[in-house]
Amino acid sequence: MKEKRIGLHTFMAIPAFILYSIFFLYPLAKGIGMSLTDWDGITKAHFVGLDNFIQFFKDKRAVNDIRTTLIFAMGSAPLLNIVGLGYALLMDSKIKGKGIARMLIYLPAVISPLIMGYIWYLLLQPGRGFVFHFLDNLGRGAWFGNWTASYANSMLVLVLVNVWQYAGMTMVIYLAGLQAVPLELYEAARMDGATAPKRFRYVTLPLLIPSIRINVVTNIIGSLSVFDIIMSLTGGGPGYKTESLSIYIMRMCYGSKTGYSTAVALIMFFIILIPVLVSMRLTKAKPME
Amino acid sequence: MRKLSKVSIYLCVIFICLLCLIPFLVLIILSLNSPQRVFYEGNMFIPDFYLKNFAEGWVKSNIGSAMINSAFITALALIIIVLLCSMAAYTIARFKYRFNTLIFAVFISCMMIPGIINTVPLYTLMIKLHAVNTLWGMALVCAALAIPQSTFVFHGFIKSLPRELEESAIIDGCSWFSSFWRIVFPLLKPAASAIIILNGFGIWNNYSQAVFFLQDSKKHNVPQALSVYFQQFAGAKWNLMAATAVIAIVPVILAFLLFQKNLIRGLTEGALKG
Numbered sequence: 047m048k049e050k051r052i053g054l055h056t057f058m059a060i061p062a063f064i065l066y067s068i069f070f071l072y073p074l075a076k077g078i079g080m081s082l083t084d085w086d087g088i089t090k091a092h093f094v095g096l097d098n099f100i101q102f103f104k105d106k107r108a109v110n111d112i113r114t115t116l117i118f119a120m121g122s123a124p125l126l127n128i129v130g131l132g133y134a135l136l137m138d139s140k141i142k143g144k145g146i147a148r149m150l151i152y153l154p155a156v157i158s159p160l161i162m163g164y165i166w167y168l169l170l171q172p173g174r175g176f177v178f179h180f181l182d183n184l185g186r187g188a189w190f191g192n193w194t195a196s197y198a199n200s201m202l203v204l205v206l207v208n209v210w211q212y213a214g215m216t217m218v219i220y221l222a223g224l225q226a227v228p229l230e231l232y233e234a235a236r237m238d239g240a241t242a243p244k245r246f247r248y249v250t251l252p253l254l255i256p257s258i259r260i261n262v263v264t265n266i267i268g269s270l271s272v273f274d275i276i277m278s279l280t281g282g283g284p285g286y287k288t289e290s291l292s293i294y295i296m297r298m299c300y301g302s303k304t305g306y307s308t309a310v311a312l313i314m315f316f317i318i319l320i321p322v323l324v325s326m327r328l329t330k331a332k333p334m335e
Numbered sequence: 336m337r338k339l340s341k342v343s344i345y346l347c348v349i350f351i352c353l354l355c356l357i358p359f360l361v362l363i364i365l366s367l368n369s370p371q372r373v374f375y376e377g378n379m380f381i382p383d384f385y386l387k388n389f390a391e392g393w394v395k396s397n398i399g400s401a402m403i404n405s406a407f408i409t410a411l412a413l414i415i416i417v418l419l420c421s422m423a424a425y426t427i428a429r430f431k432y433r434f435n436t437l438i439f440a441v442f443i444s445c446m447m448i449p450g451i452i453n454t455v456p457l458y459t460l461m462i463k464l465h466a467v468n469t470l471w472g473m474a475l476v477c478a479a480l481a482i483p484q485s486t487f488v489f490h491g492f493i494k495s496l497p498r499e500l501e502e503s504a505i506i507d508g509c510s511w512f513s514s515f516w517r518i519v520f521p522l523l524k525p526a527a528s529a530i531i532i533l534n535g536f537g538i539w540n541n542y543s544q545a546v547f548f549l550q551d552s553k554k555h556n557v558p559q560a561l562s563v564y565f566q567q568f569a570g571a572k573w574n575l576m577a578a579t580a581v582i583a584i585v586p587v588i589l590a591f592l593l594f595q596k597n598l599i600r601g602l603t604e605g606a607l608k609g
Contacts, residue, residue, distance in 0.1 A: 053510050053512055054510065054512035055425075055429075055430065055511035055512045056430070056432065058422040058515070059422070059423040059426050059427055059434070059438045059439075061419050061422065062419040062420055062422065062423035062438075062482050063423070063438045063441075065415070065475065065479050066441075066442070066445075066479050066483070068460075068479070069457065069475055069476055069479035070453060070482075071441070072460070073453040073454075073457035074445075074452065076459075076460070077452075077453055077456040080455075080456055133351060136344060136351070137348070139341075139344055141348065143348075146352075147352050148599070149592075149595050150352045150356060151351060151352065151355050152595070152598075153359075153588070153591060156536045156540075156588075156590075156591045156598075157584050157587055158539075158540035158542065158557065158583075159540070159542075160558040160561070160562060161540075161557075161558060161561060161580055162358075164561070164565060164580055165358050165580055166358060168361070168365055168573060168576065168577060168580075169358055176361045176364075176379070183379065210355075215602070218599055218602055219602065221603075263447070267447060267449055270449075271449040271451050273451065273542065273543040274542045274543065274558070277562070278562065278565075292451045292543060295451060295454070296543075296546060296547070299454075299455045304455060304459065307455045308455050311451065311453070311455060315448065318447075318449065319447075322447055
């Protein structure tokens, strides 16, 4: 079968590559050039060197947005993994109705995060939401303060809603990882007298590394590029406090600061790249001993 | 002791399930309240069963046409993804040409880059291509974003298929290209269904690209239509907001119930093979 004929099969990767080049690679490369200009999207662009980048770090709103994005990710990504792993451990035990429970827990993850944000808004709006009225009927309305006025509380609500929505997704991946752990290993560890926490630490956890890797990486990327849920839940408020970098890019682009917003996108690219590379390094598959 | 821990596991699982369901139940209650009932007089858990909300929400939000747009975008994007990525994955998995290796390396290294990074320069390109506010433009953008991962999943799947399958056809005078379509492509069903389901929900729900590329109200997809509709209320008319949200999520929930087995299988296989 060593026929050296050039057939159509030689070119089968080209259509996918062309589409990807036009709609992804070319704009990505062009963005680097645009980030060095003061282009407003309409008139002629002037080369400004690294001005946009300098301007970015001088802009209080931009620096605040980096902080918000990082806080959101540092809350969301670990919590999603802890909660998802907890759910998976619960669901890995022999119980009835597991299939239905898994389905219900996963359900929020297929719904648009934008719409989910609106739904939570109807529940949580201060002084008017369903939860407030529920507490108010119990005479405990005062428990429910105006969280939208406080940066810390707004961030807390955003992180919790995000974790609520996507815990099912991390759970499903951890569950698959847990089910791949051979039962004999547990038995052997039990025979050796390992306690449950020790079995988890020395048997389960090392074998979960592939699941941890995929969950950590996807959650870091997902939470650092958060957009929808903030748009619908707080709209970036109070003020611009809970605005994420993605929203900032969109608003700057609409504000005719095209060159500047591509510079922000490049900065965001590195903000995502670094933790992703670090976490991939840390969870690199080690050969089994 | 064993029994006690079993009971507590059940209680935990029931609690978690309720936690996941409650927002949806509240949404349904809110969607059935009459416009006059703002402050939950009487029992807040018993709605007024005011069904006109759904009719009014449907008409005023334009969600019907948004659903058609979303369906068109999703379908077109998925067809492109399955055809292009399966073809690319096939030649990459079977033939070690230098540019195949190169293309695959590019896909793998770009797999992690979220769409928002290139959206602004892409927007200027889309204007030049007259692709802004077109459904096909949005479908191509969504398809392009899904190419690396889908090629990757197809690649893993094709690698697991024995090469002998096509070789006998080649001996019979079939070209590699047509043996792909005749023999391999029909076998890709499990991988294709995983890719379709995983990307389908994401494309249907896409908002961060739709904000840029579907600004014309006639071309809105579901999240865009809903966000524009909700913004004009500024927090009032909850009954309509809730009813429209119910309308918007019903197709997604139905699709999820229909495909959930494949979805969870696809998610775990697609993810863990990486």
